[in-house]
Amino acid sequence: MDVVFKKPHALTDAPLHYCPGCTHGIIHRLVAEVIDELGIEGETIGVASVGCSVMAYDYFNVDFVQAAHGRAPAVATGVKRSDPSKVVFTYQGDGDLAAIGTAETVHSAARRENITVIFVNNAIYGMTGGQMAPTTLPNMVTQTSPYGRNVEAVGYPIKVCELLSEVDGAAYLERVAVNNVANIRKAKAAIKKAFQNQLDGKGFSLVEVVSTCPTNWGLTPAKALEFVETDMLPYYPLGVYKDIYAEGGEK
């Protein structure tokens, strides 16, 4: 019997702890498939962040270091500077990357650190139980914005790809989603490019993956995928925000 579908080698056998319907699992799989396809498992070092993906080190079959909240790009900088022959990636959520770790994010981009950043944006702090994130949409209800995000009082969401597109050092920025098959295929292509860029020495590459949090959004998995389409993507449009090596440069 032919095997037509199997777990990527770069994923371990550890059962994922993510909630039912959460798209972290899909994104993990895409990263692992890319590692397999590029044949870099033995040379890859991951940097886990704080948030739902804190235990990514258990799920990927590659060497891993767990970083403090927001500090993954700084830790990745150290790893990469120690051994530039290794493939170094961070896997971070929105609170980690766009709130407490804003400085590390912007400056690792500014330095054009030759690392790959997988940024999972689900507009909420999942691990701690659904608090308002830097990417929470205007008027969106969370545990700490129970009347909806009031931008007058707490400010506006941060659009990471748009923000970083103004940073000269950033080499490649693309926003993708994993809410349907077509988008998942595009997401994988973007992730692959972000890793290939590193192999080619092209510098800081970040893929923002618009994701879901059915549990904390209070939606079924199916409704959560719809919410991505109806609410998230209008605010966070998909596309390539910067690619300094592409013809025409950036979007």
Add this chain to the structure above:
Amino acid sequence: MGEKVLMKGNEAIAEAAIRAGCRHYFGYPITPQTEVAAYMSKRMPKIGGTFLQAESEIAAINMVIGVSSTGKRVMTSSSSPGISLKQEGISYLAGCDLPALVVNVERGGPGLGGIQPSQSDYWQATKAGGHGDYHNLVLAPASVQEMAALTIKGFELADKYGMVAMILADGTMGQMMEPVEIDDIEIKTVDKPWALTGTGMKREHNIVNSLYLKPDLLEIKNFERYEKYAAIERDEVMYEEYLMDDAEYCIVAFGISARVAKNAINAARAEGIKVGMLRPITLWPFPKDALLARADQCKAFISVEMSMGQMIEDVELAIKCKKPVYLCNRVGGMIPSPEEVLAKIKEVGGAN
């Protein structure tokens, strides 16, 4: 080098680190330690190393974590307010059992404080400045030569025990020049099978981590770590005694305070007062046994510190409060004068 040259303490630290095989330095500018970064920025590019001025102290210590997790020697340096910012990373280094060298060239505090020398980060350095149960190895140089020697020693101890070694100096030690000789040393390396070097598809993946969601596991990690600390307290204590054989009074002082105290002791001896000094070189592990051994012989102890009295508590604990311990201190960037220390010796002598 083989010959003595004049170097600033900060430069001696940087050169010694390079001799010790450190090829990665991350820092952020702050007075009075900036010469370390300046020296590294000149030298590292010429020897294939990394000098990186980070966006913050926090980023710098996390870059240190990154390099350390790959098994290489790495350091950062700063002064008091910057060391406060690094505490998060230092706690993570402790929790991950990672080696690193952290240099604190102290200045006055709290807050932005001042830029003149101080020793008021003693508690922060020796009592776990960040969250959680842990210790750093804390080394207190009292000369430029020791700035170099203890930097090398710090890297060796950090590697040996898988933990942070901190050089606790002060603005005077960092800024002063003295003759120093730094020979090429044989670098003592230790195996680091836990290091992140890529699996090469030949082994299970290595994980460097401080997260243990199961409390029983986290408890075991803490107990194990404290067994290591107990071994260090037994094996790695360093101190120097000065004129203690017949001493009736014992000064306890480290770093620049010990230098000042030496003048005062010489002056007191000239007047017939039998006073000596025990100078801790490791502040953690603290030379508890050595102090206790002098408790019966001495009538009183004097802790000379540039703080409001931080080390004095460890002195009292070490001698089990058998004898009175007096404080002789200046703070805020002021340095006690030998005359002030002498006056304290006489005052204590009169009372005891």
Add this chain to the structure above:
Amino acid sequence: MSALNILYAGFGGQGILFSGKFLAYEGLIAGKHVSWLPSYGPEMRGGTANCSVIISDEEVGSPIVDKPDVLVVMNLPSLDKYENEVVPGGKIFVDSTLIERKVERTDVEVFYVPATGMAAEKKIPTLANMIITGKMLKEIGIDLDNIDVVLGKIVSARHQDLLEVNKDAIKTGYDL
């Protein structure tokens, strides 16, 4: 001499720290224990700068010179501040171009050297510090035998042209 405590003081930019370093190396080359401690901070240019140098037969204790055997002052605020700190019988070297008043103490030896004026005349305006240092060497009994070696240590390789003018300045002071 068991220990010689020297305090240099003046404005930032007058080469106070450089002179101190020269002196410390003189001691080092002569096989003595030495220490050099600068004031540091925002007064790097224009404010007051001072520098403690100790040359000793024994290990140096405190590197801070607050009771100098030798005081070299290159501005009035420094003379005002440190005149009374000099030990009785000590020596004070005054740049008399920049400091008009006389030393009031009578229990010290005073040497007035118009170093800044002389440096200007010799078209080496930045080397008044080395002229007054030359005079000081003479008076404290350090000869110029090691001057080439010492200057070689502290003048960077890129500025070897400065070596000769420094030497010239020191000799000018020494021969006064």
